Amino acid sequence: MSKIGNKPIVITDGVKVDIKGNLVSVEGKLGKLARAFNDTFKIEVEGNKLTVIRPSDAKSDKAYHGLMRQLIANMIDGVSKGYSKELHINGVGFSAEMKGKSLYLNMGYSHPYLITPSDDLTIEIPSNLKIKVSGIDKQKVGQLSARIREVYPPEPYKGKGIKYSDEVILRKTGKKVGE
Numbered sequence: 660m661s662k663i664g665n666k667p668i669v670i671t672d673g674v675k676v677d678i679k680g681n682l683v684s685v686e687g688k689l690g691k692l693a694r695a696f697n698d699t700f701k702i703e704v705e706g707n708k709l710t711v712i713r714p715s716d717a718k719s720d721k722a723y724h725g726l727m728r729q730l731i732a733n734m735i736d737g738v739s740k741g742y743s744k745e746l747h748i749n750g751v752g753f754s755a756e757m758k759g760k761s762l763y764l765n766m767g768y769s770h771p772y773l774i775t776p777s778d779d780l781t782i783e784i785p786s787n788l789k790i791k792v793s794g795i796d797k798q799k800v801g802q803l804s805a806r807i808r809e810v811y812p813p814e815p816y817k818g819k820g821i822k823y824s825d826e827v828i829l830r831k832t833g834k835k836v837g838e
Contacts (some may be wrong), residue, residue: 780796
């Protein structure tokens with residue numbers, strides 16, 4: 660029995676859910692998201708609660724049940740509240756700046772890195788060492804944040820690089836001489 664899949668999803672005020680066959684469309688104050696799912700699953704909307712019902716107890720259906728429910732819940736949260744990730748830059752001479760809609764990262768390489776987000780994502784720079792990625796699609800926000808972090812991942816010796824704000828980098832000691 661799937662613990663996550665059987666939990667009903669509460670549809671918040673101002674969010675409209677439309678189900679046509681295997682296409683689930685969610686519209687809220689921040690925008691609109693649509694996604695096609697497996698059409699063997701049944702999606703029921705009663706009042707302000709949405710429930711995903713699996714067709715059988717087959718192993719593949721059980722595995723997909725919780726995933727499908729969580730993806731729909733993420734869509735509802737995205738159009739009502741939105742998602743954001745914050746990244747921090749550590750290192751002497753490292754900086755980030757916006758030029759138009761593109762993000763320029765100066766990370767000590769011979770050239771700056773240029774990252775251009777899609778139209779539904781926004782990048783903000785509160786200071787030149789902090790980057791905030793936000794949008795309504797949780798997967799796209801996470802992917803863009805990972806792409807930015809990939810430019811210079813944090814290293815454990817000096818702590819230089821780009822890291823998530825809640826990420827903890829375990830520091831290592833360098834070479835020990837004389838032992």
